[in-house]
Amino acid sequence: MKACDVSTCTNRVIEEIERVVVSKRQVLETLMTAMLTPGGHVLLEDYPGLAKTLIANSFATVLGLSFKRIQFTPDLLPGDITGGYVYEQAQNLFTLRKGPIFANIILADEINRASPKTQSALLEAMQEYQVTLEGETLKLPEPFIVIATQNPIEYEGTFPLPEAQLDRFMMKLSIGYPTVEAEQEILRRRREWRSDSLQLHQVTNTEELLAMRQAIESVHVEPDLERYIVELVGETRQRTEIAVGASPRGSLALLKLTRAWAAMQGREYVIPDDIKTFVRPVLRHRLILEPDLWMKRHAADKVLEDILHSVRVPVLTTEAS
Numbered sequence: 001m002k003a004c005d006v007s008t009c010t011n012r013v014i015e016e017i018e019r020v021v022v023s024k025r026q027v028l029e030t031l032m033t034a035m036l037t038p039g040g041h042v043l044l045e046d047y048p049g050l051a052k053t054l055i056a057n058s059f060a061t062v063l064g065l066s067f068k069r070i071q072f073t074p075d076l077l078p079g080d081i082t083g084g085y086v087y088e089q090a091q092n093l094f095t096l097r098k099g100p101i102f103a104n105i106i107l108a109d110e111i112n113r114a115s116p117k118t119q120s121a122l123l124e125a126m127q128e129y130q131v132t133l134e135g136e137t138l139k140l141p142e143p144f145i146v147i148a149t150q151n152p153i154e155y156e157g158t159f160p161l162p163e164a165q166l167d168r169f170m171m172k173l174s175i176g177y178p179t180v181e182a183e184q185e186i187l188r189r190r191r192e193w194r195s196d197s198l199q200l201h202q203v204t205n206t207e208e209l210l211a212m213r214q215a216i217e218s219v220h221v222e223p224d225l226e227r228y229i230v231e232l233v234g235e236t237r238q239r240t241e242i243a244v245g246a247s248p249r250g251s252l253a254l255l256k257l258t259r260a261w262a263a264m265q266g267r268e269y270v271i272p273d274d275i276k277t278f279v280r281p282v283l284r285h286r287l288i289l290e291p292d293l294w295m296k297r298h299a300a301d302k303v304l305e306d307i308l309h310s311v312r313v314p315v316l317t318t319e320a321s
Contacts, residue, residue, distance in 0.1 A: 005212075030171070037216075039170060044150075060105040082121055082133060104144060111149065148169070173281055219267075228272065242290070243289065245287060257278045258277075272314060
């Protein structure tokens, strides 16, 4: 499968999802790159009612993947996610009952409402792609993608994710409120559907998605662009506004996502603009800012914007580069 095939297929996926998600093309394209990237877990932080659940479910339907939604609450236990062995009295033996984590796309709704112990059970699976139950290791299905949500306006009764656990997410995104025109379009579609939902059609399947992931491994990245990624991430460790900068995991995330993005654009090579597109989504949640910036909304994005302007952009001399 060539890069142009990736472009055609992903465009069809996004167009199908746009039948129910109005005026969020950029968000859908960004999420599609995560689907094409191993370890492409995404944290969605935004207000209630902005279609976070709808988007996650729509991707699963259109991609032909299994989907499970887990509502995180303070009394949720690790076993409620992973499952466990249950004694069957009729058969006089213990049988395995797999939890909801055994699906391709997991929606971890309001992840910061669960206790740290329960959060860790999910985040371990995100990193290892496996679950250990009673000494038995069970592989999770491939692909395995977690889309977690959290509400930025409610803090009472929540357990914010530590920075080390936030680092497991490849990107942190927000949906944003629709424009007046887009919101009116939402109302018009609901009136015409005569129902709260619209049945989406499957566009691809697991095998084709994995084939697209493999094709992306052939996308070329110039050494100068690899250096550009490293310098951008390295600059986060030098800034006085940042107490702790991004780790090499951030550099790897930028590399993987920009290759996927290039393939979606029908190219077999990465350009500097591909990297710029993902600097904020990839790095904003990996930074620990100095205390005087903690309460300033979008402070991390502003610091990253300054870094983008300060790091020299490499000039590519050939089209293939």
